Amino acid sequence: MLPTGEVTMIEAVIFYFFAISTVISATAVVTVRNPVHAALFLVLTFFTSAVIWMSLEAEFLAIILVLVYVGAVMVLFIFVVMMLDINVARLREGFVRYLPLGLLVAAIMLGLMLSVVTSDVFVLDAGSEPLPKPADYSNTEALGGVLYTDYVFAFEIAAVILLVAIIAAISLTMRKREKTKYQVPSDQIKVRKADRLRIVKMPSEEKR
Amino acid sequence: MTETLSALDAWLSQYVHEYLLFTVYSGLKALIILVPLFIVVAYYTLAERKVIGYMQIRKGPNRVGPKGLFQPFADMFKLMFKEIIIPTNSNKYLFIIAPVITFAPAMAAWAVIPFNDTLVFSDINAGLLYILAMTSIGVYGVIIAGWASNSKYALLGAMRSAAQIVAYEIAMGFALVGVLMVGGSLNLGEIVNRQAGGIGHWFFIPLLPLFFVYLISGVAETNRAPFDVAEGESEIVAGFHVEYSGMTFAVFFLAEYANMILIALLCALMFFGGWLSPVPSLIGDSIGWLFGKTAVFMLLFLWFRATFPRYRYDQIMRLGWKVLLPVTILWLAVEGVAVYFKVGPWFV
Numbered sequence: 001m002l003p004t005g006e007v008t009m010i011e012a013v014i015f016y017f018f019a020i021s022t023v024i025s026a027t028a029v030v031t032v033r034n035p036v037h038a039a040l041f042l043v044l045t046f047f048t049s050a051v052i053w054m055s056l057e058a059e060f061l062a063i064i065l066v067l068v069y070v071g072a073v074m075v076l077f078i079f080v081v082m083m084l085d086i087n088v089a090r091l092r093e094g095f096v097r098y099l100p101l102g103l104l105v106a107a108i109m110l111g112l113m114l115s116v117v118t119s120d121v122f123v124l125d126a127g128s129e130p131l132p133k134p135a136d137y138s139n140t141e142a143l144g145g146v147l148y149t150d151y152v153f154a155f156e157i158a159a160v161i162l163l164v165a166i167i168a169a170i171s172l173t174m175r176k177r178e179k180t181k182y183q184v185p186s187d188q189i190k191v192r193k194a195d196r197l198r199i200v201k202m203p204s205e206e207k208r
Numbered sequence: 209m210t211e212t213l214s215a216l217d218a219w220l221s222q223y224v225h226e227y228l229l230f231t232v233y234s235g236l237k238a239l240i241i242l243v244p245l246f247i248v249v250a251y252y253t254l255a256e257r258k259v260i261g262y263m264q265i266r267k268g269p270n271r272v273g274p275k276g277l278f279q280p281f282a283d284m285f286k287l288m289f290k291e292i293i294i295p296t297n298s299n300k301y302l303f304i305i306a307p308v309i310t311f312a313p314a315m316a317a318w319a320v321i322p323f324n325d326t327l328v329f330s331d332i333n334a335g336l337l338y339i340l341a342m343t344s345i346g347v348y349g350v351i352i353a354g355w356a357s358n359s360k361y362a363l364l365g366a367m368r369s370a371a372q373i374v375a376y377e378i379a380m381g382f383a384l385v386g387v388l389m390v391g392g393s394l395n396l397g398e399i400v401n402r403q404a405g406g407i408g409h410w411f412f413i414p415l416l417p418l419f420f421v422y423l424i425s426g427v428a429e430t431n432r433a434p435f436d437v438a439e440g441e442s443e444i445v446a447g448f449h450v451e452y453s454g455m456t457f458a459v460f461f462l463a464e465y466a467n468m469i470l471i472a473l474l475c476a477l478m479f480f481g482g483w484l485s486p487v488p489s490l491i492g493d494s495i496g497w498l499f500g501k502t503a504v505f506m507l508l509f510l511w512f513r514a515t516f517p518r519y520r521y522d523q524i525m526r527l528g529w530k531v532l533l534p535v536t537i538l539w540l541a542v543e544g545v546a547v548y549f550k551v552g553p554w555f556v
Contacts (some may be wrong), residue, residue, distance in 0.1 A: 010227055036355060040302075043348065063337040067381075071344025072374055075351065079370045082355050082363070138333045140394055183522060 015055055022048040035081045043074045057132065060139040237329055241318050249465040250280035256510050263514040290454035295358055298451070302356035307452070307459035310349025314463040317342040317470055322397040324483045324495050335396045336384055339474065340377075343429065343467065347373045349460070350431075350438060354448040365447025368521060369431060369438035375528035376425040376435075382536035383422040386415050387478045389543055390554050400482035405553065407486040412479040414546065414554045417539045419479045421532045423508075426471035428528070430464060432509055434516035435524060442518075472505035473498070 025044040032038050046069045053062035133139075147155050216236070254269065254276065261268025269276040294300055320335040322328035332338060347370060354366020390411055391399035403410050412419045428435040439447040449460050476482060476498055483498040485491045519527070547555045 040348075040352070047345075059332070059334050060337070063334055063341045066341040067337065067344055071341060071347070072377065075347055075370050075374055078351055078355075079367065079374075082351070083367070138394075140334055140337070185523075185526060 011055060015052065018048045018051045018055075022052065035084070036078065039074065039078045039081050042077070043070055046070050046074065058139065060143055234329075238319070241321075241329060242315060245315075245318065245466060245469070246462070248469060249462055250284065252465050252469065252506065253283070253461075254280050255506075256513070259507065259510045260514045263511070284458070287454055287458040292454045292456050293451070295451045298358040299356040302352050303451075304456070306349050306353035306356060307456045307463075308349075309352060310346050310463040311459045313342040313345040314466045314470070318466075320396060321470075321473060322400065322477070322482070323498060324493070325397065325401075327495070328397060331395070331397060334394045336388065336394045336399070339396075339470075340381060340384065343470070344373075344377055346463065346467065349463070350448045353452065353460070357448070357451040359451050361444040361446075361450045362448050364444050365438045365440070365450070368440075369448060372428060372431075372435065372437065372524055372528070375525060376428040376532070379421055379528060379532040379536055380425040380429060382533065382540065383415075383418040383425065384478075386418040386536070386540055386543055387411060389540070389547060390414060391478075396477055400477055400484065403481040404484055404488075406488055407481070409553050410479065410481040410484075410486075411554065414543070414551070415479060415539075417535050419475070421536050422479070423471075423475060423505075425528070425532060426475070427509065427512060428524070430467045430471060430509075432464075432468060433513035434519050436518060437521050437524060440518065468509050469502070469506060472509065473502045475505045476501035 022045055025041045025048065028041040029038050029045060032041060046065060050062040050065040050070075053059075053065065216233075257279075258268040258276070269279040272278045272282045294303055317339050319330045320328070320332055320338050322331070350369045350373075351366045354362040354364075354369070357363070387399060388394060391402050393399060393402070399411075431438045437443075437447075439449070444450075449457055452460060480501050481497075482501075483493050483495050485493045485497055549555075
């Protein structure tokens with residue numbers, strides 16, 4: 001129904017709408033005062049960038065971005081931020097003092113990004129223009145095929161690193177607290193009626 | 209059905225521009241799915257009250273219309289004309305937008321649901337992932353509602369809901385990985401077609417533990433009894449939607465019921481062969497099978513609510529993390545072996 005191949009007007013409209021939304025919401029993340037609002041703007045940023053990935057035909061990555069970052073990671077973020085009573089005024093105190101350092105970091109990151117983007121790999125005429133894939137092309141299958149064959153070693157190493165990180169985080173925060181009362185579910189299940197309930201036989205009251 | 213749609217397409221194209229036509233056409237197709245969905249939701253609420261009523265030996269609503277059949281409309285009109293109260297010191301924009309954030313993904317998830325071989329709004333390759341992603345956005349409505357209400361009960365409800373959904377979504381995702389392994393595709397239509405060949409080929413047989421995990425986490429994800437601690441009337445009044453009234457409340461309600469129907473439909477599609485007939489030699493495949501199977505799971509949701517007492521919060525966490533998650537991981541390992549040795553008739 002819709003023409004394919006060339007960038008259509010509708011694709012351009014979608015791209016610019018979501019690209020502008022991404023930039024605005026990403027800016028809002030660092031400028032709004034309320035931390036909950038900042039976290040929600042971050043959610044919006046993830047979502048709009050997922051749409052941009054989708055328009056690049058990276059539908060698997062786009063959906064995973066929504067599923068993992070929007071659906072799980074940011075829920076935990078908001079969970080924590082909502083419970084904290086953050087004093088915004090105190091957060092703003094050091095702004096001028098840390099400004100030079102911040103600018104330096106920003107300049108270094110900008111330089112790094114520029115050096116990557118302007119390198120030979122990323123310039124527009126580095127390779128042939130990627131062609132749109134046919135409708136039955138499965139992004140997920142292609143990605144899985146490469147990930148579990150050519151890059152299986154890197155993939156497994158990444159998995160092990162994540163596992164180590166999980167174990168480290170848990171072992172750092174886990175400590176026995178004396179005063180906490182723990183529930184022991186197996187004990188709760190093992191309880192029988194005789195352990196807790198005593199039925200007392202009493203003679204019925206006599207009428208006078 | 210499809211011929212009518214293409215005829216409509218041809219007729220519309222005489223009058224409107226191509227892009228506008230696409231929008232209008234998609235909108236019409238969405239309405240064909242959503243309008244029946246709303247009607248089913250309306251009567252599902254009535255069915256819930258009737259079924260639970262009879263299970264508890266009472267009659268349920270029986271005053272509006274014959275045998276109470278117009279009760280959903282009475283409820284609808286009441287909710288439409290009630291005042292929407294915005295609490296003082298609440299965050300107005302977020303308060304209003306929260307029901308929308310719950311409602312929109314609940315509707316959007318229906319876009320990739322196939323009703324039979326050809327009847328599907330959007331036949332995308334990663335349909336299963338898309339549904340997981342859409343349903344996982346819904347939790348933001350609950351969290352934002354709880355936070356924006358500026359009420360302690362609502363905030364507690366939102367906290368409970370966030371922790372619960374993160375815990376159960378992992379188990380749910382792993383259960384779906386099992387479906388993906390045996391189905392060999394993320395496309396829901398292809399998953400159903402892989403189950404062709406009668407009741408013995410349906411995926412609930414090799415995936416029985418995963419089916420139970422999916423059903424349980426589906427009930428938990430939709431915040432239904434016995435996992436409805438986010439609402440918990442007896443402890444935190446009504447949880448995250450305690451401050452909502454009128455249509456804003458109705459939208460939360462609508463989303464919850466649409467999600468229940470979605471989970472029931474997905475159970476039928478992924479584990480019970482969707483529109484496929486159990487004995488293809490006797491009766492043919494039809495969309496009626498899909499609706500029948502879905503109705504059974506919809507009834508299960510109501511039955512759970514009438515039967516089980518609410519879980520305690522720590523028990524919910526324990527069940528999600530320490531029972532359901534290990535079960536899924538163990539069964540995925542078993543399934544991996546079955547796939548390797550091509551155990552028939554499923555893993556061929």
